[in-house]
Amino acid sequence: MTFEQREELHEVFDTIDQAGRGYIPISRVSDVLQALGLVSPSAKDWEQWCARVDFDKTGRIGYETLEEFVSLRYDEMDQRTEMVAAFMLFKPGVTDVEKAKITIDDLRRIAAHTGEHIPDEELEEMVRIADIDGTEGVSFDDFMRIMRKTGLF
Template sequence: MAVKESPLGGAMERVMSRLDADSDGKISATELRDCVRASGEEMTAEEAEEALKAIDSDGDGLLGLEDLMKLEAGEEEKTECLRKAFRVYEMKGEGCITATSLREALGNMGERRTAEECEVMIRTFDIDGNGVLSFEEFTAMML
């Protein structure tokens, strides 16, 4: 008998098994904190509880696979919205936002900026210092 593959190719199941330290099929606030700590960040017990409350769909104070799948779907939707916004500002065909393309896009929206102002805006979020914004830098700026 063949095993039916999940729609996400098992990716969310793998995430769940990695986070679910006690293998009970749910992610507790403690497990969430441990995962965050393992990634080099810190999260208080209160922050973990609040994060769970925001995502928990059945009110049991724990995250199940369904909660993770909804969270992932929301992230994909947010990324697509950011990609659409990025395309408004990017230099056509270049895959990046330049001071010129930023100035032009802002002007199309009725917001007049000088070239120097646009250069400052780009520099503020230009993580790699190459003078333009990549999609990743744009995402960091928007979030």
């Protein structure tokens, strides 16, 4: 987290913790994320995280633990931004990566640009393997899974 992000988090935390107790209700963490412009985790991730940080079931969270959690959210946001930029290399000019799909034509164009000749059968196989959700192309979700699985992100 940057200095500015920490300062903003402190301000939001202090606004919620007006009594100065040093903790806030876990139920208010979503308000913190929203105030910082961050996306809340999925319900499953949220449950796992809460179980880890509130193992004694107090229903509250201190600043340091909250900062660790928010830092992870910022990292995920930065990672997504990088993945969008990488996806856009295959689909330049696309305005909504959530609706776009990388096709054989896109792979053929990239291969030609790099001076590689890859037979269409191999390109088809690449798309078939990567198309986990069965959409006849590599969706952004497919792309993110591949990038994470291969350790590129």
